[in-house]
Amino acid sequence: MEFSEKTARLIDGLYHKRSHVELTVGILKNGGTEIVHFNPEHKEDGNTGMIYAAGSICKTFTCSLFAKMITEGKLNPDAPLSDYIEGLPQGYYPSLRRLATHTSGYGGLPFTTLQSIPMFMKMNEENGLLHVNPFRGYPDEEGMMKIIRETKLKNKIYPFEYSNIGMSMLGYIIGKTDGRGFWDAMNSYVKDELHLTNTFLGNIDMTGYDKKDQPCECWKWEKDDIIAPAGAMNSTAEDLLKFAQMNLDGSLPYVYLCHQFNAPLDKNNDTGLGWRLYKKQPVSWHTGSAGAFSCWLGFDRMKKTAVTVEINYGLVNAEEIGFSIIENL
Numbered sequence: 229m230e231f232s233e234k235t236a237r238l239i240d241g242l243y244h245k246r247s248h249v250e251l252t253v254g255i256l257k258n259g260g261t262e263i264v265h266f267n268p269e270h271k272e273d274g275n276t277g278m279i280y281a282a283g284s285i286c287k288t289f290t291c292s293l294f295a296k297m298i299t300e301g302k303l304n305p306d307a308p309l310s311d312y313i314e315g316l317p318q319g320y321y322p323s324l325r326r327l328a329t330h331t332s333g334y335g336g337l338p339f340t341t342l343q344s345i346p347m348f349m350k351m352n353e354e355n356g357l358l359h360v361n362p363f364r365g366y367p368d369e370e371g372m373m374k375i376i377r378e379t380k381l382k383n384k385i386y387p388f389e390y391s392n393i394g395m396s397m398l399g400y401i402i403g404k405t406d407g408r409g410f411w412d413a414m415n416s417y418v419k420d421e422l423h424l425t426n427t428f429l430g431n432i433d434m435t436g437y438d439k440k441d442q443p444c445e446c447w448k449w450e451k452d453d454i455i456a457p458a459g460a461m462n463s464t465a466e467d468l469l470k471f472a473q474m475n476l477d478g479s480l481p482y483v484y485l486c487h488q489f490n491a492p493l494d495k496n497n498d499t500g501l502g503w504r505l506y507k508k509q510p511v512s513w514h515t516g517s518a519g520a521f522s523c524w525l526g527f528d529r530m531k532k533t534a535v536t537v538e539i540n541y542g543l544v545n546a547e548e549i550g551f552s553i554i555e556n557l
Contacts, residue, residue: 229253229255229262229264229272231553232552232553232556234552234556235549235552235553235556238545238548238549238552239251239266239549240270242539242541242544242549243270245441246437246441246541247268247441248268248435248437248441248443248540248541249266249267249268249270249539249540249541250265250266250267250268250275250278250434250539250540251265251266251537251538251539251540252264252265252266252276252278252280252464252465252536252537252538252539253266253465253535253536253537253538253549253553254276254465254466254468254469254534254535254536254537255469255533255534255535255553255557256469256472256473256527256532256533256534256535257533257557259532261466261469263276263465263466263469264276265278276464276465276466277426277464277466278434278464278538279426279432279434279462279463279464280432280434280462280463280464280521280523280538280539280540281432281434281436281446281447281461281462281516281518281519281521281523282427282461282462282463282468282516282518282521282523282525282538283459283461283515283516283517283518283521283522283523284392284458284459284514284515284516284517284518285461285463285468285514285515285516285523285525286429286456286457286458286459286460286461286516287395287457287458287459287502287514288471288486288502288503288514288525289414289417289418289427289461289471290395290398290399290402290414290457290458290502291328291398291486291500291501291502291503292417292475292480292482292483292486292502293402293413293414293417294324294328294398294402294501294502295482295483295485295486295501296417296421296480296482297402297405297406298482298485299481299482299485302405302406303324303401303402303405304324305323305324305325305328305485305501306323306324306325307323307324308320308321308322308323309321309322309323309324309327309376309397309401312324312401312404312405313373313376313400313401313404316373316376316377317377319380320381320382320383321376321381322334322381322394324398324401325490325501326385326386326394327391327394327395327397327398328395328398328490328501328502329388329490329491329499329500329501330388330389330390330391330394330395330499331385331386331387331388331389331490331491331499332381332386332391332394333379333381333382333384333386333389334375334379334381334389334391334393334394334397335389335391335393336389336390336391336392359438359444359445359519359520360447360519361447361448361449361518361519363392363453363454363455363458363459364447364448364449364450364453365450365453366454366455367393367454367455368452368454369400369452369454371454372393372396372397372400372454375393376397385491388491388492388493388494388499392455392458392459393454393455393458395457395458395502396454396455396456396457396458398457399414399456399457399458400454400457402414402457409451409452410456410457411429411451411452411456414429414457415428415429415430421480422470422471422474422480424463424467424470424471425467426463426464426466426467427461427462427463427464427467427468427471428461428462428463429449429456429460429461429462430449430460430462431446431448431449431462432446432462433446434446434521434540435520435540436519436520436521436540436541436542437520437540437541437542438520438541438542438543439541439542439543444519444520444542445519446518446519446520446521447518447519459516459518461516464538465536465538468523468525468536468538469534469536471525472525472527472534472536473534475487475512475527476527476529476532476534477532485500485501486500486501486502486503486512487500487503487505487512487529488500488501489505493505495507496508500512502514506526509528509530509554509555510528510529510530511526511527511528511529511554512526512527512529513525513526513527513547513550513551514526515546515547516546517542517543519542520540520541520542521538521539521540521541521542522537522538522539522541522542522543522544522545522546523536523537523538523539523546524536524537524546524547524549524550525550526550526551526554527554528554528557531557533554533557534554535550535553535554535557536550537549537550537553
């Protein structure tokens with residue numbers, strides 16, 4: 229696989245002072261795919277089927293299933309979440325669309341400042357931030373309901389604020405409406421509708437690494453974790469490119485809903501349902517970060533090209549590598 233000078237420089241930088249890099253890059257172009265894996269010696273080998281923690285790329289799968297349920301008439305994107313969750317006090321609640329676009333007004337994390345202090349102390353005791361999943365078991369269903377009841381919001385489109393808890397509320401509603409819960413509904417959707425064999429909610433054994441080059445176990449998830457819809461997905465480069473292809477070729481007609489403008493995000497991007505929409509090119513994209521793993525998936529809706537980048541290190545810029553490739557295809 230040949231890269232531009234910029235991409236080659238970024239990949240070289242990724243290996244600087246890092247001894248255990250497992251980097252997989254996949255490209256979809258002209259209807260065909262090319263996948264390359266670089267081992268810790270910065271050499272290409274044939275190990276292209278590694279399953280990485282895809283982190284928040286999970287949100288794009290959550291919103292794809294959301295779009296399907298919209299077209300089936302099972303969910304109304306502009307109905308308030310209180311239409312789908314019983315027993316809430318009377319008042320205003322944001323729509324499902326606002327949950328999917330991070331414009332609901334819910335904060336970025338489901339933690340108050342006081343709740344964050346013991347959580348970070350515990351994580352520090354267990355070797356640091358990237359080693360322990362802060363969302364495993366927190367919040368539970370009762371905790372999520374407490375957030376919904378006690379967060380007083382106005383009926384307006386709030387400025388974009390990336391919200392794991394907002395996306396997880398959407399996933400919770402998807403699971404309740406489906407009847408099987410989010411975990412089983414999503415894994416069934418991935419297997420039976422998308423026909424992806426190496427993509428799933430769950431746990432993997434691959435080792436990641438932190439900025440000190442120390443090994444980290446992949447974040448662990450439980451089936452009933454409320455935040456799972458926001459980040460519990462694992463996948464290979466091959467499967468992510470297949471998912472990108474489905475978003476491009478019309479085989480999943482309902483996904484067009486995910487790539488329409490819904491609200492502004494920042495100076496470079498708008499937001500669709502789950503996806504970020506790049507303004508300079510018709511590129512839909514998303515990053516994924518789960519502990520000591522970093523991923524990126526993006527595709528050009530006009531050129532029908534796609535790129536994915538998967539790395540077994542936390543806090544590295546997979547996004548920059550991904551954009552450097554797709555902008556030059």
